[in-house]
Amino acid sequence: MGKLDGKVAVITGGARGQGRSHAVTLAREGADIVVCDIAAQIASVPFPMGTIEQLQETVQLVEDLDRRCVAVQADVRDAAQVKAVVDRALSEFGKVDILLANAGIGSFSSVVDMTDEQWDDVINTNLKGVFNAMRAVLPHMIERRSGRIVATSSMAGRVGMPNIAHYAAAKWGVIGLVKSVALEVAQYGITVNAVCPTTVNTDMIHNEATYKLFRPDLENPTAEDALAAFSGLNVLPIPWVEAQDISNAILFLVSDDARYITGTAVEVAAGMNARTAA
């Protein structure tokens, strides 16, 4: 008996990384899963993004747990594509109980040097993409007077961070969105929360562009070079958390164990948050 038997979850950005971990974690607790992912490159993103093959592998991992999984290639920046994902979930499973607005990208530049394309791609993916997903799923959740939404913010949604101002602006924005929507839909028994991870051990950080963000002093920094800088953000003596740690927090938030938690932002951040004022 799982904590989510009979539930249906829609997860954006599910091809790999945190989204894939969430899919497997929720499936293990009994949920059927709909994953979407752009599964394509965005030109301004300086590391390889998810692929169709990775999206299919997530499906395989969920099906290995004897749960059903539908994968849809969709870009969260495009409201019509996100609505099509929710429509597909409804036609396959008849309902959506859980939305995890997880899809996100990054790129690196000071504001002075930032291009319109860098700004727009991060804001449209990391902030508008969350809005698109919430708007697509909420009429159905309101009609059923039940639902759980978790949006993935970041510790960059709690503090300022140089060279990712667009990312920080989007992630702060997600928390404002989450709190506002929580107010709008509480009357229907729908909870809306955010998680704020510190650095997570995924492909989004393990690439030279991200290492360079942490070690701008080096020409070709490696993971080892970046390790101390990653660790320096955290209070617990670790460089990063695993995707599973974020999945565990999300599982708690979408389960009945957290039935009365809404409108909050939960840091899974190895204590980085103990130093911040937010």
Place this chain on the structure above:
Amino acid sequence: MGKLDGKVAVITGGARGQGRSHAVTLAREGADIVICDIAAQIDTVPYPMSTPEDLEETKRLVEDLDRRCVAVQADVRDGAQMQAVAERAMSEFGRIDILLANAGIAGFASGGSWELTDEQWRDMIDTNLTGVWQSCKAVIPHMIAGGRGGSIVITSSTAGLKGFAGTGHYVAAKHGVVGLMRTLAIELAPHNIRVNTVHPTGVNTPMVVNDAIAQMLGDNPSAIANLLPVEMLEPVDISNAILWLVSDDARYVTGVTLPVDAGFTVR
């Protein structure tokens, strides 16, 4: 197989209400339990406090789950008594993995917070803030010496995140434990000891459901109106959040203020 097999938890204020629910919830997941409670009245508290019989009842509920439970009558305001609780836990079980600093009292001024009596202010700060510090002070050296890490959860309140008219002493204490938590989280991280706070809205316990609080709320009925359509939470809702925080599922969660408040503080 439980999430807390082999662990030992010390829970203050365990005679009834949330503390009892935490004891039962953690025991169900395999933990052995040490509870303490003042189990006596404090003069300035305007509702009946717990009794030694309540404390014994919690012990019985834990033992019904085939876990061991040691119950000690102790006042969190008194450092020596809290040292004795920690030493009793060590002598009985040889380790302390979890501390739930849960003991707390409620009260309010007849008017504004400047009209609180000195005794009201002193008892509140001594119990709800100094009591948390005394509990931490007694337990932390044993956790560090054990070398196995640990998890501390302090029960704050929605009053630890915002103000409430007429309860400046309670609000100050509940804000104060957030500062203590954030500081301990930084200090104890090298030892893999995590420290977090939970912030409940109104919970269905004897501290909230009593004539004195009913009268206060009668004067100001919207004071505890939640966002989600639920009048009052059950103790188990707080226990579930604490179980998550103290389990390995939250192994990298520290320094967090977790509201369990039906959206109360979003407004």
